[in-house]
Amino acid sequence: MSVYAVTTARPNVWTWSSLNADQIRAVIGEVEDMCTGNFIGYNRSFALLKEVSVDPKFGHGRKGGEHLSDVINQTEDLEYHTLERGYFKLRCRESNPYHFKQTSHLNDWFNALEFYNQSTKMISTQQRFDKTAITIKRFEYANLYHTMTDFYNAFRRIHQVPFLEEFKSFFLSRHSVHFNDALDCDNLTVILLLRKDYLAHPRNPSGSVSRKIANDKQLIQKLKELLPRHNVLSSQIDLLSMKDQLSLISRTDILIGMHGAGLTHTLFLPKHAGLVELYPNYWPTANEHFQAMARWRNLKYFQWQNADPSNERANNFTVINTTDVVEMVKNIHALMCN
Template sequence: MNKTQSRLLKIVIFLFALNSLSLCLYFSSHHHNSNSKQEENHSSLTSNHRSQTENNSNSNNNYFNLKPWPILPSYLPWTQNPNKVTFRSCEAYFGNGFSRRVDVLSGGGWFRCLYSETLRSSICEGGSVRMVPERIKMSRGGERVEDVIGRGEEEELPDFENGAFEILGSTARSKWLVDEAFLDSFVPDGDVMRHTMRGLIRSIRVVDNNSKEFHCDQWIEEPTLLVTRFEYANVFHTVTDWYSAYVASRVTDLPYRPHLIFVDGHSRTPLEGTWKALFSSVRYAKAFSGSVCLRHAVLVPLGYETALFKGLTEKIICQGASAHDLWQNPDDQKTARLSEFGEMIRAAFDFPVSRHRAEKPFSGHNVLFVRREDYLAHPRHAGKVESRLSNEQEVFDSLQTWVSNHLECKVNLINGLFAHMPMKEQVRAIQDACVIIGAHGAGLTHIVSATPKTIILEIISSYFRRPHFQLIAEWKGLEYHAINLDGSYAHPSIVIDRFSRIMKSLGC
């Protein structure tokens, strides 16, 4: 080997050694930084966990079994100071107007209620709550409707024995969590003949922290909603229950979508599909064997206590607006809450709701005609729906003829046979429609999931002249038209005239 080759070899060996040393130092430093970051994250999680425990939240911070909240374009913060929400404003009706907090119990278990002066109802929540299903008198619930035909409604509504629910605490103050004066102030009967959530709270017995009575056959560590329902097979009333459960979850600042327990004995309905989509799990109280202890229970107000229902008898002046506009220019007489809720329903079924999502290629204007069909709704139902439009088929055929002969633009007329469609397909049909037509009936409540700029045309019999869907359209900021009938017969020419004017406004 000559001198040149020897020199080159030494240079190569030197460079190799230098490179090896550099790599060693890099990976050593990277490993140290990585461990430091993991320790920092662990410290942060531990701090968050401790903070949540101190605030009487889920003490084990166990959210592995819960669904995350989706990102919603119309979402506005729910954790703003409710004391700054104006009485009878849109936010007080549809958002977080639960400004009066009443702490009932602390130490061991805990319990508090958040009261809304506007809605005259409370969202209550507690920790270390024990449910004893055998002390709740009602049918099992969750059965196929065909298997319980003829069962009375009284059998399905819960009757709470004393101690049906228990909570850990000091019994020095009282054996019962609250008295009648508390219920009258914060969970008033209102116009409800039998206030089931009031009955649930009345049944709660305080069990001493050191007592062995508080035996739990099962613990549910994650936040859990307790819901009691009345008209559970009707879409309108079920939407009020969905909304109340959603609001309760947001007002109590739950970090994930909670579990849900029906504390009633109703049979299954197709509407249960949306309950399961919205929340992390759904069970019936009587499906549990033995006592169930809840680390964090949220008691959901009745659907009758939401603005959706109260708006039928009291004036709620609210116009739908975009969350973006309200963020920049707050307005007490505008709301984006129903749009947010509609997006929540669509997102729960995995439909995209992003404001910036790419639009689908235009394949025509979808016009959805929501039909009323015969179906078995509940054990006391004959399977026949009450006619709201006596010539519904004739009206649909006339629309089909107009669409077939109108070649200026492509129009797709959708036959909305909702009673025989899965809930996901119903929501898909609503979100894809640019025009929704239907006779007054509960099926039109689905417009709560309609996208912005959807146009509503309601055909109203003189026998059912109620403002349900006009109000929902108004609160969502949707364009609304009505054809008021003399009786229940709609002249096809009048429907076609109104429909053609709507389509002309869309460029057809």
């Protein structure tokens, strides 16, 4: 992902400010600057701009938020913002061409850069801010996992705090979700996340998804037998609003689900929580996205993969070995409460 540092100055005018260039240079490698240091390119991969304004009227693209039925089969190219010359305005005495890596969209962004000299009058309403912000070109916006990595990367770079607990608190508070990390071993909540066919992406008009659980009702029953006095339920979480999703997950002690974007909610589980991640026979366990999230947060983690191909059924359903999964939940319960 290519990144610029930027901050909002007004709702429709942005100004850019500096990060610590020496720190970035130490890990990036090749560094080139021009415009007396107002443009610094790093390894042809991203750039830092200072003394620059952003004029959104030179940017064009879809607003977003359309009803899904209005964008079915829409190509991804239509979802990107197109920038014209003048979108970025940079104070510069001398300017030279700068080329990012061949496939980088930042080459188009550079072409949207307009240089001005010291005597040129800037936007009259412009205000200067010495804070840091970021612009990125986002891909796979409809996928919760990729969206959350965008949010976390922005949070980490802006606040210079690479800690997930602070991100969790920040994200939940911005959605007005109040949470309590206290553990009540007499009243645990266990959630089985269900993956169902549903329409959520313009380039998947059938709404078909893989990695679905064939015997979810049986699994829930076995879990209720293990934890009879506790809250054990299943949820197709994509049917809920984001606030309701976060509210549910922030009160969940043990989360169980097939490998998939919904497990990104591991970021918002209580500090003491546990995760059981399920894999069908055909899906590689080398995809360790959510195991890593659990490890970074010191959560309890167990993994199950179907070893019997006969348990794979039509339409991407997998029969889960309930004995194995119940044993994993039992182990998490013991680690959590004993």
